[in-house]
Amino acid sequence: MRVLITGGNGQVGSEVVDLFQPHYDVHSFSRDAMNVTNSAQVSEIVAKIQPDVIIHCAAYTAVDQAEQEQERAYEINALGTRNVAIAAQQLSAKLVYISTDYVFDGKKEEPYVEEDTPSPLGVYGKSKLAGEMYVSTLCDKYFVVRTSWVYGRYGDNFVKKLLKQSRKQKQFHVVEDQIGSPTSALELARFLFKLVGTKKYGYYHAANQGACSWFEFAKAIVKCRQLEHVTVLPCVTEVAIGRAQRPSYSVLDSQKAREFGWDLLGNWQDSLAHFLQHYQEQDDVNEG
Numbered sequence: 001m002r003v004l005i006t007g008g009n010g011q012v013g014s015e016v017v018d019l020f021q022p023h024y025d026v027h028s029f030s031r032d033a034m035n036v037t038n039s040a041q042v043s044e045i046v047a048k049i050q051p052d053v054i055i056h057c058a059a060y061t062a063v064d065q066a067e068q069e070q071e072r073a074y075e076i077n078a079l080g081t082r083n084v085a086i087a088a089q090q091l092s093a094k095l096v097y098i099s100t101d102y103v104f105d106g107k108k109e110e111p112y113v114e115e116d117t118p119s120p121l122g123v124y125g126k127s128k129l130a131g132e133m134y135v136s137t138l139c140d141k142y143f144v145v146r147t148s149w150v151y152g153r154y155g156d157n158f159v160k161k162l163l164k165q166s167r168k169q170k171q172f173h174v175v176e177d178q179i180g181s182p183t184s185a186l187e188l189a190r191f192l193f194k195l196v197g198t199k200k201y202g203y204y205h206a207a208n209q210g211a212c213s214w215f216e217f218a219k220a221i222v223k224c225r226q227l228e229h230v231t232v233l234p235c236v237t238e239v240a241i242g243r244a245q246r247p248s249y250s251v252l253d254s255q256k257a258r259e260f261g262w263d264l265l266g267n268w269q270d271s272l273a274h275f276l277q278h279y280q281e282q283d284d285v286n287e288g
Contacts, residue, residue: 004051007058011155015189036080046087066123081131085138101148106247122244152185176215176234181207205252208268
């Protein structure tokens with residue numbers, strides 16, 4: 001099976017490349033090598049590679065910055081995804097689109113399932129939802145995979161930032177009124193590996209099991225790494241001018257995978273502990 005990956009040097013894309021490469025004919029493209037907003041370039045590359053599967057990881061993910069760069073966010077997350085979807089459909093290739101918990105408004109008091117109606121609060125969530133709609137309307141063979149609070153070896157993420165800052169900072173104030181599911185990029189890649197081997201098209205939620213606040217997440221990181229010099233204090237979200245409004249509750253329920261009897265992603269505490277046990281900061285990779 002020939003697999004084309006967009007955003008292949010980003011946080012999720014890099015894990016997908018590492019996992020898929022020993023098993024499939026993988027063609028990975030960074031943002032520079034494949035500009036998804038350039039429809040002609042996308043069509044040309046896809047036509048040349050002739051993939052059986054496209055895993056679309058390329059995205060605009062700067063949540064706050066998107067409020068000032070609405071056009072750019074939509075250009076990449078919506079129109080860029082449209083270009084990839086059209087190219088996939090022309091070849092009858094399977095398309096995997098990575099989406100986000102931020103398509104929901106956080107007003108629900110129990111985990112979101114795939115059938116819940118999206119209602120994003122900010123530009124980032126709205127642009128990703130627009131991408132979902134392009135994929136589901138333009139493609140016959142598609143998987144829309146929503147995930148949340150992703151961390152891993154590659155790119156920028158909450159875990160790596162906290163560890164880096166803890167070298168020179170002893171106290172952190174972290175919000176306790178946003179609840180979600182931290183998700184291992186490696187475990188997400190494993191889920192995608194399972195998914196592309198099926199024909200069970202549609203929407204999926206893929207996040208580690210359980211839920212916590214950002215404050216509890218930070219406390220767990222500090223405890224796992226035994227950072228005894230670091231204190232984490234709770235605070236509440238303050239929506240400043242120019243900053244994006246975030247859902248207060250965006251826990252994802254992997255209902256579809258459970259119904260199919262598939263292995264779910266692990267408990268978030270166990271996955272975090274496993275990651276921190278093996279992650280060495282000197283091996284840090286920041287591409288994407």
